[in-house]
Amino acid sequence: MVLSYHEFLASGNITRFPSGQRSATNHRPLAKAFKKQRVDQSPARLERLKKMLSESKTGQQTLDFLEQKGSKIIFEKMNYYGYFSPDNNLVALNPAMSDEDLAVTFVHEMRHAWQDSQMDTTSPEMTPKSFFVSGFAIEADACAAEVMYAHEMREKNPKIWAAHQKSNYAPMSTAFEKTFKETGDAEKARADALLKWYDLKVKSSYADTYVDYMSQVAKELKKQKELEPQYFAENRSTKLIVDTLCKDYDGKQFLKDGSDLEKPEKLSINEKQARKLSRALIPYMTKYRRTADQLGLDKITVTRPDGEKTTCAEILKQVKAERNKSAAVKAAAQKGNGR
Ligand SMILES: [Zn+2]
Structure with missing residues (x-):
């Protein structure tokens, strides 16, 4: 649960x-600001x-x-x-x-x-x-x-x-x-x-x-x-x-x-929201073997600060690539240290 x-x-x-x-x-x-009143x-x-x-x-x-x-x-x-x-x-x-x-x-x-x-x-x-x-x-x-x-x-x-x-x-x-x-x-x-x-x-x-x-x-x-x-x-x-x-009380x-x-x-969120969600979902998706499409991330539009549109699936891919890159940099640095 x-x-x-x-x-x-x-x-x-x-x-x-x-x-x-x-x-x-x-x-x-x-x-509006909360007004004090009787x-x-x-x-x-x-x-x-x-x-x-x-x-x-x-x-x-x-x-x-x-x-x-x-x-x-x-x-x-x-x-x-x-x-x-x-x-x-x-x-x-x-x-x-x-x-x-x-x-x-x-x-x-x-x-x-x-x-x-x-x-x-x-x-x-x-x-x-x-x-x-x-x-x-x-x-x-x-x-x-x-x-x-x-x-x-x-x-x-x-x-x-x-x-x-x-x-x-x-x-x-x-x-x-x-x-x-x-x-x-x-x-x-x-x-x-x-x-x-x-x-x-x-x-x-x-x-x-x-x-x-x-x-x-x-x-x-x-x-x-x-x-x-x-x-x-x-x-x-x-x-x-x-x-x-979406029906009235008469049905x-x-x-x-x-x-x-x-x-x-x-069905849209902003880039910051998409990145946060992606960071949280990536380890979960690995563990559960779920794809971005299975989660419907390809259907969620992401509007970047400059107004350009992409999808949450694309943002997830980017976040993943950045992670792999920084992991590789870290690994290389560690290798360097070991020398
Ligand atoms: Zn409400």
Whole structure:
């Protein structure tokens, strides 16, 4: 058994999340500086938020799922909007945020709870490629659920949409609005909002966390005496991930074409992340006789600082070559010393 993703997050191993560290899962990062202010953590406020949710279809379905799942909702001061902890079946909301921000966060975090009830979205048994596809998809989908809720509330409470437009997630509500104006199709607009998530800066923070986690799993597997071949082995298809997760609470699929999530600009990490992952994977791959293609590394695009694109498989090859070269230099130096 290796560390689960949730245990990994709970152990405080997140190194580069945008607004500090928190030992919980599925954070929704808060980009703005944390402002000190009077905060209302009363049960009455929670009831007010629930009432805000009940005024829209998606919000009401969120509450229905909450009841079914029996999750606990608490207020907790943190550097995030909120989080969902699957181990404790708990949603925490940051009481320093406005009601409008917290209503959408409520929808977001409960969406993670729902995703969790559909499939193991962050399983270390998935290949790194499938892990990235799934990990990005759950965030994009939870953010798209918020936008859907904000859209449904536009007439009853326009402040919710306005608050979203002021957040770092605004490009998603803008994408939604554009498609909705052009087509009148809210499901299509939701899909376009979801796809817009991949352009947000926050995507790279999630990639950092996924890289850190998979690197740790690879190191654990390298250390263990017994072989545990089930890890990094499941090539879960993007179609299965999209078909399972990208549907509304009525079961209607809103993202039709899963292949979108494998496009180079979507399934991509940066060079630093690719090098870190490669360094951790190489000893594991030797021990388990796994190829880069078996792990799906050829499908993961890597964008270099100069904008040039390559694949994670290519970066792994480079890292390997550099290692062999430095090993050869070391060996030659030792030989020299022996003379
Ligand atoms: Zn999230």
